[in-house]
Amino acid sequence: MTLKIRIIPCLDVKDGRVVKGVKFLDLVDAGDPVEAAKAYDAAGADELCFLDITASQENRGTLLDVVTRTAEACFMPLTVGGGVRKVEDIRALLLAGADKVAINTAAVTNRQFVKEAAEKFGDQCVVVAIDAKQVSPGRWEIFTHGGRNATGIEAVAFAREVVSLGAGELLVTSMDRDGTKVGYDLGLTRAIADAVSVPVIASGGVGDLDDLVAGVAQGHASAVLAASIFHFGTYTIGQAKAHMAEAGLRMRLD
């Protein structure tokens, strides 16, 4: 009886449709998020993640509708992020049916928001999404706005700080690797996972199933997130789980 490693397919959602940006630039339409969520539920995904990249606030309603319809159809945990800046944003997502909410830029610009969110809704539903790039050997810094804006903030110290403020989980994305299919930035993942007491989700750069294994075995992540390898049918969730189990990782196979 031990906690299993989680596989989390991530759907980038824009104006209510699934997209996957390569390095967050070239967007390819890949379908209806609710249908995709149902398929992943049936395939045995351990959680689902929606990241909303809708630019305009006017279209935020479409995301809430997607979350509501997903929560009605899928009996599995759902994390939603993107554009979460106010307590009201979190409340709206949780009421629509999200189990956890990922805070990204707002955690960088206003750390107290993390504390406020954790105190209001509980640590367990506050995920801080950390987008980082390597700036020198062994040093990673936080970038915002899809990797365009440098902040100069050191990623590991930032991770420790948001956990002390109440983040219950960290979603760590390498902006160097995202969309490259060459594997997670294992140094980044491990540096943060070893520095904090909460679970870390590895993200950004998965190209094959060995990358998922490495995220846990070498990156010390508690969960692995991937998008394109699943969305475009390169691998199924079942294949990923079987491969990870063969590598000696504890997986949920039921």
Added chain:
Amino acid sequence: MSQNVAIIDYGSGNLHSAAKAFERAAAEAGIPSTIHVTSDTEIVRAADRIVLPGVGAFADCRRGLDAVPGMVETLEEVVRGKGRPFLGICVGMQLLASRGLEYTVTQGLGWIPGDVTLIKPTDDALKIPHMGWNTLHKQDEHPLLDGIETGPQGLHAYFVHSYALAAARPQDVLALTDHGGPVTAMVAHGNVAGTQFHPEKSQKLGLKLITNFLSWAP
């Protein structure tokens, strides 16, 4: 005849998903049930089965429950007095304890004597919250676990919590899980039961457990 199931709404997060899970389990098992998400004590009083969900911190949940006029008294009356089948989920289960020790000491309902305390894994590498899928170790036979395979090769339940109920009476613990030591996963005493995990998020195991609850005759 359709039975009435009340899922108590006291401002603790989204209950739509839980309601849908109960509706689906009822439909698939052919158990005619009307699911009410409600803060109305009259609906709770008339319900055949009662579900108390809960997410967030213990003290907040207790405050929320107390803020619904007459709800705690109604629960005492119909669950403790009249013996209606009751299921607490996550913090809804923790509220059954005597006290919660998260941030501050808060009185629970005291139906399952014990304290809700921080999980302290023996292995420092283990993360808190205990977040994700884990198996159950059954301590006793129980109708709620009928048809659910337990043990290391059994089905998985979805947990997300940092605190757990340490029951004073070992016989109240129906199932344990493990996170660097035993962690209470299910409690049951008479018509009162609770799950630390989220059956409404636990796919196969969850739907089966909800189905069992819908036909449970304690």
